[in-house]
């Protein structure tokens with residue numbers, strides 16, 4: 001048996017999120033004492049008024065002493081998109097590296113965390129695990145109230161672009177990461193990637209971000225796809241090379257790359273890259 005708590009607050013920084021509803025079930029263990037109950041409520045209130053989520057860097061964010069989300073990642077893998085998104089939104093998180101052997105850096109069997117065996121996986125602060133890059137990116141955006149417009153066509157355009165990224169771009173890189181892929185499979189994938197990057201370049205036009213006038217979840221994913229293109233010598237339109245150079249200057253992108261021990265030039269990445 002648990003107790004359901006619903007909190008409604010007026011958000012002080014984000015007009016588009018002026019009403020934030022947070023609904024969370026608390027385990028009975030958390031509410032055995034009245035004091036525990038109020039501590040849990042205060043924790044929820046802190047979460048939904050987290051000023052860093054509104055990207056107000058001048059406001060000091062309290063160091064989190066609470067449990068934080070854990071991103072299971074592999075350096076330079078598609079989880080880099082989530083890593084960038086987490087930094088960009090200011091949500092508190094921890095990183096846990098997953099080795100190719102599917103063991104986490106702290107020695108656990110990763111398939112017990114994500115039975116599908118793929119990174120990224122995001123462990124939420126209640127211990128549940130979310131998988132699939134698109135879902136994780138949307139979750140981060142939703143938690144932060146950033147990186148995905150709340151409504152309007154741009155919201156759907158950002159989702160459209162991110163879906164294209166996961167299926168048509170990411171999907172076609174697979175033959176480059178699997179040693180048993182044939183040359184014919186790689187050639188076919190390369191042709192498709194060249195075509196899809198051209199579509200993206202056209203969509204980007206002269207704008208700094210893929211959708212609208214600010215970063216959305218589509219951008220960190222595109223950064224990863226372009227770095228993979230560089231690593232595998234897949235030619236992309238000049239416009240996208242310029243976009244990548246600009247994105248790499250963004251503090252969130254630069255920090256994520258540094259945290260994962262990656263150089264700006266993906267050809268210098270280690271060879272066991274997925």
Ligand SMILES: N[C@@H](CCC(=O)N[C@@H](CS)C(=O)NCC(=O)O)C(=O)O
Pocket residue numbers: 074077078079117118119120131132133134166274
């Ligand atoms: N459907 C998954 C696929 C993720 C994926 O392909 N992850 C790769 C790294 S970028 C992976 O974990 N590969 C390990 C493997 O294939 O065993 C998603 O969209 O999140």
